Amino acid sequence: MFKKLLYILAGIITGTILIYLVEMLGHLIYPPPEGLDVNDTEALKDIIKDLPTGALLFVLLAYALGSFGGGLISGILSKSSKIINSIIVGAVLMILGFINLFMIPHPVWFSIVSLLLYIPSAYFGGRVSMKLSGSR
Numbered sequence: 001m002f003k004k005l006l007y008i009l010a011g012i013i014t015g016t017i018l019i020y021l022v023e024m025l026g027h028l029i030y031p032p033p034e035g036l037d038v039n040d041t042e043a044l045k046d047i048i049k050d051l052p053t054g055a056l057l058f059v060l061l062a063y064a065l066g067s068f069g070g071g072l073i074s075g076i077l078s079k080s081s082k083i084i085n086s087i088i089v090g091a092v093l094m095i096l097g098f099i100n101l102f103m104i105p106h107p108v109w110f111s112i113v114s115l116l117l118y119i120p121s122a123y124f125g126g127r128v129s130m131k132l133s134g135s136r
Helices: 002-029 041-049 053-077 082-103 108-133
Strands: none
Touching (some): 053 082, 053 108
16 A cells, blocks of 8 residues: 555656646746746736747646656556556646646636646556556
8 A cells, every 4th residue: 555655656746747847848938027926926817817828738738748647657666556546646636736726817728628638648647557567
């Protein structure tokens, strides 16, 4: 049981790091305004409502790749329950994403799509881990 929790935690950490890295890549393409205080919720609300669609799509890509990677790592590490562990990783990342959406309002379309990405992406990562390990 303890190992299962460690594998899930490894997936969550991996997913979070991947999300961060892809978002940073997005910031290179769509730089945030100079002097932005990320702790200022009101400033973030104003910026998000004016973001180009491409910047928001980069964030969605980050969520999908992070969930996929987290599910993949959790699945690779797990000897059994690969899919279940991967889905748990996706669910935890989705909860964290929901908290982010609650704290900083985003466009409705973005909120819906983002919440629909986490679990399927993590599931797919778990499926790929099964193929890599030869599991059925």
